[in-house]
Amino acid sequence: MVSRLTRAAVSALLTTSLVALPLADATACTSVLLPAKDGGFVYGRTLEFGLQLQSQLIVVPRGIALTGTGPEGNIGQGGLAWTSKYAATGTNALGLPMILDGVNERGLSGGLFNFPGYADFQTVPPGKGNQSIASFEILTWILTSFATVDEIKAALPGIYVSAVKVKSFGDMVPPIHVSVHDAAGKSLVIEYTDGGKLNMYDNPAHVLTNAPDFPFHLKNLSQYQYVTPNVLPPLKVGTTSLSAASSGDGMNGLPGGFIAPARFVRAFFAQANAPQLATSAETVGLAFHIMNAFDLPPGSIGTSASAGGEGGGVSGYETTEWIAATDMKNLRYYVRTYENPAIQVVDLKKAVQNLKEIKFIPFDSKPAVRDLTP
Template sequence: MKNKIGFKSFLAGTACTMLLLGQPLADACTALHLTAKDGGVVVGRTMEFGLDTKSDAVVVPAGTRLTSSLPDKSKGIHYTTKYGIVGLNFMEKHMVVDGMNEKGMYVGALYLPGYASYQKETPENAAKSMTPEDYVAWLLGNFSTVAEVKENYNKVLLVENPQKEIGGQSFPGHFLITDSSGASIVIEPIDKTLKLHKNPLGVLTNSPSFDWHMTNLSNYANLSAVNVKPLNFSNTTISTFGQGSGLVGLPGDFTPPSRLVRAVAFSQSAIKLPTATETVLQLFHVMNAFDIPFGSIQEKTKDAVHYAYTQWTTVADLKNIKYAYKTYSDQSIHSIDVHKALTAAGKGIKIIEMDSKQPIEDVSTKFK
């Protein structure tokens, strides 16, 4: 899966799962973060899709000139990145779907079908227009904190940019931004304008809109990681069957509302470890709870059955500025030191191939 095509423009942000080459869509990405005792914030995210996303890691040094993704390159935002970026692309189309910058700010684009909408590009708004595919790169390339994003997020205008790969629609996404302090927000293109939501719990999935998800959490206010104590009714003791009774009623399906409730339950009950470095492995374990096995989600069409499954999982250490991932075909954890990668890249965008196979070690005779 070597990517030999050079970048002429840098597209950032894409659907978690989309209608590609006639395949049915299924939206199932999940993101959350944990905080270590040393204050380090670590963000995890899964990517689900119905066919091979052919993702690779992308290294974008500071000072890189990025151009508009509009068909007419003379229109839209053109800028030079202030900060270096490391993230993952999509379908060899040079799209970064998930990434962080050298200052320890993370941005992820997740699918928001049925809710996202954009204005049309016109001569009057062309100077500040930007496609949704460009938005993540603009955020990571220009800002280092959530506070800075809050001040500037709506100084650009996201406009329609139909993509044949997703059935001729514009990418319907929303965006999670988290910085090294733990501050987190969600930006959604609702009613053709960008709406900003505070994200005190640091989680995100897919449709409906984020404010709906926050209201829906009220239905699960009874959940707790603490086991339920036995009850006494008329001198009869009623005990639970085993462990986990505090989370009885936790939704286990793969719909966005259910996954968001689980993301809150697992992130809020996670024990704080001493360091961000230790928390990286902890978060990979937490994100395993959102793995979608191949065959669990099926979309039937007239001619075939299509399967959405977890293609890769990323974990961004915002304290130590490291970005790690594992894939469906290789559950080994691969780590990118962002500063080291940016230094080695020099000038120009570089690609790190992700495609690899899971090593299985034979320990039959490795006796203790």
């Protein structure tokens, strides 16, 4: 099995008991990172939610003034002021001028993932509002400001990330954690927990889902060392040789279901054993095929308005609202939606030419059906 997760890396983060943490999770986002032989990477993820996030494509040019949301909660006012150093594109949510998932012109890529029951953001001291951003703005700040994971790790402790309620999010604080990947293949998970403690974890698995916290997922992953894509030898029972009834017996021990720890394990093994293709452009298609395995059948996960941040505080069921694949080398952001399986793309290099302000591009939600009847 080709694996980028070493036992030493797992052991270094096995600080939390597997059985000690609650499995508070209902929002089923899943992400992977795939390398190509040309040195590029493709980041793929799904976006599931109960509340419809009404995402659009967003393009943010370099060199424009941006302002974070201060602790008073007025969107885009009272917070950290900065100028976008890098252009970025991706998807937004709820009509907000923020990047939920995307890539910048240095190939830095990442997304926000729901983290209910665990996310706990910082209290901004009096007079420090201009050094703060809201939780849902963290990826926007990162992608417009930095080129590498190391730069993020150095800068993030210097700002406050606060709990700001969003009216269109059921008047709740978006409970997120963050996955980021740079063009060199370094991956980082950012989580605020336990009274606003900032946790930054190097991510040797290059995978993220939802709650529990990241150390839990690595602890859980360590239980699956026996999983392999290889054909297993027959089982010997006395003088009788028993072969599996089907191919795929080496992966037979993977966990099923839609809960985040199970998806984390399945995503890791899908990614770790995927063929490495010649170019990142070719790898985009591979990313979509892998993410197909995490596309939720409607009705498979119910949500409740009384369950807080799980599903956005609405009753119903989660759907895979969209799936994205980011070519981090060629700076192309691909997406397909629940309504339209056709792949749509934004080329960041072209999109920012002569762009002077943030641009929103609605998804095409009308699928084209080609009639092949002779």
